[in-house]
Amino acid sequence: MNYTEKEYWIKAEKSFEILHACSGCKRKQSFVNTGCFRVNANGNKLDVWLIYQCQKCRHTLNVPIFERISPSRIDKELYEKFLENNAELAEQYGRSFSFFKSKKFEVDQNSASIALYDENGKADESDACTDFERIVVHNDSGLKLKNEKLVAMVLKISRSAAKKLIDENKISLSTDSTAVTIEFI
Ligand SMILES: [Zn+2]
Incomplete structure (x- = not known):
């Protein structure tokens, strides 16, 4: 049997937004990445924060x-990158779901913009890939994705079509901490 496998990587295309209580708005708001760090020396210890900002009132939130x-x-x-507000580094933190999770911040999953990349790190622009028996989708960001959404994105079909494939056991999904494997049955 000609066993074909395809691999994809899921990446966030922009910084995640965070849902957090805003002291300015007195309610839970959506905060965005400012791309800036704050470094504070306290005795012989250092604190480093990534600065987020309320979309409504611009109050800041230190992550x-x-x-x-x-x-x-x-x-x-x-450390130098923190001091110079290195934009690339700020984006790297902002796009890491596991970073926010480890700090117990709530990521606004609805605002998440994610895309598939191939093994060369290029954005996936291929047509529907139903020719494969097995598709491994690496998800290093740790972002939780609904199975239907993932299957729809990978196979480039509608969510309802993806749900049908899953419900009718045409495909199977197995998930571990860093990847989801989709197999056609
Ligand atoms: Zn606010």
Whole structure:
């Protein structure tokens, strides 16, 4: 049997938005990445935050990256990037679902913009890929995706068509911490 496999990588296309209580609006609001860091020396310890901002009133929210850390424990190159508000690094944190999860911040999943990339790191622009028996979708961001949404995105079909495939056991899905494997039965 000619066993064909395809691999994809899921990546966030922009920083996640965070849902958090805003002290300015006095209600839960959506906060966006400012692309800036704040570094604060406190005695011989450092705090480093990624700064988010309320979309409505611009109140800021500090998302801790390092708290009360000894400066010797921060990589020098990384530290320089914090000081210069390195945009690429701020985006890297902003697009990491597991980063926010580990800090117990609530990511606005509805605002998440994600895309499929191939093994060369290029955006997937192929046609529907039903020629494969097995498709592995790597999801390093840790973002939780509904099975229907994932299948629809990978196979480039509607959500209802994806649901039908799943419900009728035409495909099987197995999920581990970093990937989802879709197999055609
Ligand atoms: Zn606000």
